[in-house]
Every structure is written in structure tokens, then in C-alpha cells.
Amino acid sequence: MSPGLFLVILTLFVPVVAFLFYFAGLKAANIAGGVINTSIAVLLYFFRPPVGLFFVDFTTWVFIMMVTAISLLSSFYATRYFKGSKMGIKEETFYLLMALFTTSMLFSLVINNYGLMWVGIEATTISSALLLITDKTETSLEATWRYLVIVSAGVTFAFFSIILIYYSLGTLEVSSVLAITAGTKSTPILKIAVAIALIGFGTKVGVFPVHTWLPDAHSEAPSPVSAMFSGVLLPTALYVLYRIFEIDPLRSLYVWFGVISVVAASIFLGYQTRYKRMFAYSTMENMNLALIGFASGGIAGITGALLLLISHSFGKAGAFYSSGNVLKATGKKGIEDINGLWNSMPMTSGSMLLSSLAVTGTPPFGTFFGEFLILYNLLTLHYYIQFVIVLFFLMTAFISVNLNVSKMIFRGESDYSEPDRVMPLISMVSSVMPIVIGIIFLVMTIEMV
Amino acid sequence: MSSIAGTLAYPISSFILISAFYMQGQEFIRPMIRGQLIQSLLIAAVSFIVGFSENNIDFIILGIFIVFLRGALVTYFLEKGVPSKKVYFYEKKVDVAYLLLVDLIFIVIAVFLIYSIVFSSISIKSLIGNNGILVFPLTLFFQGLFLIASRRTTFAQIIGYVEEENALVLFALFLLPIPIIIEASVFMDVLALVVISSIVVIEKSTHERVEELIG
Secondary structure (H helix, E strand, C coil): CCHHHHHHHHHHHHHHHHHHHHHCCCCCHHHHHHHHHHHHHHHHCCCCCCCCCECCCHHHHHHHHHHHHHHHHHHHHHHHHCCCCCCCCCHHHHHHHHHHHHHHHHHHHHECCHHHHHHHHHHHHHHHHHHHCCCCCHHHHHHHHHHHHHHHHHHHHHHHHHHHHHHHHCCCCHHHHHHHHCCCCCCHHHHHHHHHHHHHHHHHHCCCCCCCHHHHHHHHCCHHHHHHHHHHHHHHHHHHHHHHHCCCCCHHHHHHHHHHHHHHHHHHHHCCCEHHHHHHHHHHHHHHHHHHHHHHCHHHHHHHHHHHHHHHHHHHHHHHHHHHHHHHHHCCCECCCCCCHHHHCHHHHHHHHHHHHHHCCCCCCHHHHHHHHHHHHHHHCCCHHHHHHHHHHHHHHHHHHHHHHHHHHHCCCCCCCCCCCHHHHHHHHHHHHHHHHHHHHHHHHHHHC | CCHHHHHHHHHHHHHHHHHHHHHHCCCEHHHHHHHHHHHHHHHHHHHHHHHHHHCCHHHHHHHHHHHHHHHHHHHHHHHHHCCCCHHHHECCCCCHHHHHHHHHHHHHHHHHHHHHHHHCCCCCCCCCCCHHHHHHHHHHHHHHHHHHHHCCEHHHHHHHHHHHHHHHHHHHHHHCCCCHHHHHHHHHHHHHHHHHHHHHCCCCCECCCCHHHCC
């Protein structure tokens, strides 16, 4: 067995094995499992598995890194977030579902078969749905139900795409399909399969108009779960969509859907009154921008999309962890209900400000360079109208998010206190990561030039 | 594909669609549950016919799975979940005649658009009869979507989802012996069971507008 193959198999099993240790009484096992899995993900950069059962290229590796790192942060954050809280489901059940959720995402990323990728995406729905009802309020139950019904209907529709791919090519192996279709003339059936995937898997990515579950689920989930949804679940679905897009790139269709979704997300952002819901729409905006990056293609487009996604995953996780801190401290969800965080919760204020700047593409965060590359790519492809629309609405979203966050932090005074020492620290670490990624990218680019 | 199988597939598919419209037309939950049982058994019958006709054991296995999981287990969980209070047995404010009319308009337009735009430009060869048979799974899919969208109770929406699954399996059955379809079908059943056992059991039986989830 090659080292790469061994590492991939290991990364799929570590979350569940870690849970078993946790179940046996070793409470730190989840976090230890997260550390081990993130380390394995780093090693995978050097030892890739041979193409066969699994298919791991550089793009896959970036997504694996995201999933393992955010899972680690969320597991760590969850141990503090739920401390002393009454949970709607048992604590053991929560961590078991988290482990299955992580494994199903990793499975969707590494497996070399479109059908099994689809199964993996469905598995993420099963494992994550029950995580949403951790609080078991009337609103969270409704949000869970909407998530299940809308996403299941969408992903079921995506299976038509898988059937048509198999019908056309006689195989569902990703590497074989990409090898067969590379350089060959596209067929109408494959075009339809790729178009159906945009609506089917697009439901999970947050493509307009099939995005409606997204703000409900993100806003009603407990913060560690919201961070997983926003930071890695949606990108995993985007990865699967990208792999199908590669079969027969319908560039204009995908770019236009991405542009319209960015417009819709930016408009919805403008009138949100709850901060977690606002961050949810920001996720929709970022995912669709990444979709534009992948769809526009080329080195700039794909690098931009990957840079945006990995920076966004840490930034948005930071935003949701900060939101969790605020919710724990204040018990309030409304933007207008929160004042003067700066003098009472300085660490959380800092992480929330940094994360909101990160997710809105402020320099020198990695998201800025990602957005810059994607927009630059649109210009080189002569997509001028799309460029202008996206640029305008990115600015709108920037103002909406940062204005609301600034109001919560700097307006008036308050007498809240940080929920504990560790939670703000985790949110700060997560919020700082996009700057680190941005600086590393800048240094590497300068060295290359 | 033998001509007998081809001949049998059309009337069975028609009955599948009739069962779908029957479910859409019900105010009470129990007849809808029984409707989905009949529909699932009819899908299983198509799977057996294709299996025997093609001499393919995979389709026979798929048929058995459909009977056992979708026909028996899903129906059992749904029946078990129906609350004893009579008020939950039916949906108030449902104008059945109006819904059926909107349903028909929606489906006819959707299927017509797909056939005239998509199917006219591509060549898809069905295992059974001609390409026209694919109209059945497509109609069933849109019918399932409409059932989900038009109803407020958890039961009706679960049944809509099961109907979508049925459409998918029927589409794959008519098109090709796809190896993944058995696993996928079983997987979708498991999902449906998880949904039923987790959501229905905790009695989230209706879904109205929630102030916090608007916008």
C-alpha cells in the first residue's frame, strides 16, 4: 500500500476512531483526532494516493486541508460552547454526528466516483441535519426541516445528472470521465448533465434561487455547526459541482448564475436584522464568487477561487465563533440589540471585526487576493458586464456587513463579559488566519515574480 | 427488452402517475400514506419486470429493497407517526380542486418545456419502448416537488420526497442498468427513515411562517 493511500484511508477513519475514544471516557480525544487529521492532511501534500479508488490532486488537497482544520477548530470550540448549556441532543450524539459529518465531507472529496460523491453529499445532509437541532427550539426545528426538504430535493435532482453522465460515458470514475472528455467534442447530453448539476448540487452550494435553506440553517445552528456549514460544507458541495463542471465546462451559464447569486446575496444582506443570518448571506456571496472563479477557469480563476475559499473558511468560522461568543454573553440575536462590545468583550470584538473584514475581501486578507484574481480573470475573458456587476455588489456587501458589525462593536457602551477565556481565543485564531494566508500568498507571488 | 415487458411498463407507469395525483388530491394523511405504499409497490413491479426481461439480478434486488424499505418500513414509520388527535389527520385550508388544477398546469408546462427544449435536441434511447416513456418519471418528479411545495404538514412533504425518489429510480430503470442505483436507492430510503424518525417523532407536524426565518 502506498503512503498516500494509507494516509487517505487514515483520514477517513480518524474522526470516528477519535469519537470511540471520546465515548470510552477520553474527553480530549475529539480534539486530538482533529490535530492528527490536520497533520495527515498536511502530509497528503507530499504523499498523494495513486489514482484508483481515490482521486486527490492539488485542488482536492486544499479542500481536505479546509475540512480537517475547521473540524478541529469547531470540535475545540464546541467543548467550551456547550459547557453548562442544556443540549437538545446528548453530548455523545453531537460528537458522533460531528465525526460522521467530517468523514462524509472527506469521503465526498477524495472518492474517485461521481455516484459515490453524490452519496457522500447526501450523507453530509443526514449527519448535519440532526446537528442543527442541538438547541431544539421551535425555530431550529423549522430550519432543520427546511434544510432537509430543500437540500434533499435538490440533491435528488442532481442524481439525474449522475445518471446522464453514466448513460453518456459508461463510467462514473472521475479520473476516467475527465480523461475521456478532455479535448473531445462535448455532447448535448453531457451539457444537460452539467446544467442539471448546477441546480442540483447548487442547492447545497447556495446558488440563487435554490439557496433558501441556507440563511435559516446557518442562523439557527449552534455556532460550531454554523462554522462547519459555512466554512466547509458548502465548499465541499462546490468541489463536487466543480468536478462535474470540468466534464463539459458551461462557462457562461455557470458564471451568470454565480453573478446573479452574488447580486441576490448582496441585496439580502442589506436588510438583515440578525447577525448570524447576515453572515449566512455573506457565505452565499463568497461561495458564488468562488463558483465564478472556478467557472471562468484558467490559473487566475482557479487560484483565486481556492484562495478565496480557504481564507473564507477560516474567516467565516471566526465570524460564527465570534457570533457564538456574543450570543452566549448577551442571549440576543438582533444587530440592533447589541451595543458597545468593544469595552466589554474586547477579544471577541477584535475577532468579529477581523473576521468581517476578512469575509468581505479587505486587503491584506487572503480573500482580497482571491477576489482580485477572480475579477481580473473576468476582465481577461472580456466578461465586462459581469465584472462591473460583481464589483458593484461586492462593494455593497462590504458596506452592509462592516457597517452592521461596526455598529455592534463601537456604538454605545455595554456591561457584557466574555463567556470564557478559550472561546474568544479560538475565534481570534480563526479570524487571523486569512491575514496569514494573504501574506503567505503575497510573499510567494513576489518571490515568483 | 421483450415486447411483453414494454407493453406492461406503460400501463404500470400510468398507474404510478394516477397514484401520484390521487395523493395530491387527498386532504387526509392516511390515504396519502397508503397511496405512496401503492406507488412504491408499482415501482418495485417495474423493477421486477425489467429484471426478468433483461435477466439482470440487480433489478430484482432493487425491487426487493423497494418493497422492503420503501413499501414496508417507510409506510410503517409514517403510520406510526400519525398523531392520535384527529385534527392532525388532515390539512385545513386545502382547496383540493384548486390545488389539482394548479398541479396539472405546473406539470404540463414543466414536462412540455423539458420535452420541447431538452429532449428534442438530444438522442436518449430508453430500455423500454421509445423515449416517450421517460415522460412518466419526469412527471412524477415534478408531482413530488409540487406536493412538497403545496402542503404544510411534515407527512405530506415526506411523501413528496419519497415520490421524488420513486421518480429517480423509475428514470434510471427505464434508461440503463446503472450499478449505483441500488446503493443510491437504499441510501435515499435511509435518509427518509432518518427524517421520519427524527423530525416526525419530535412532533414538528406542521410548517407555517416563522418570523425569525423571514428575509
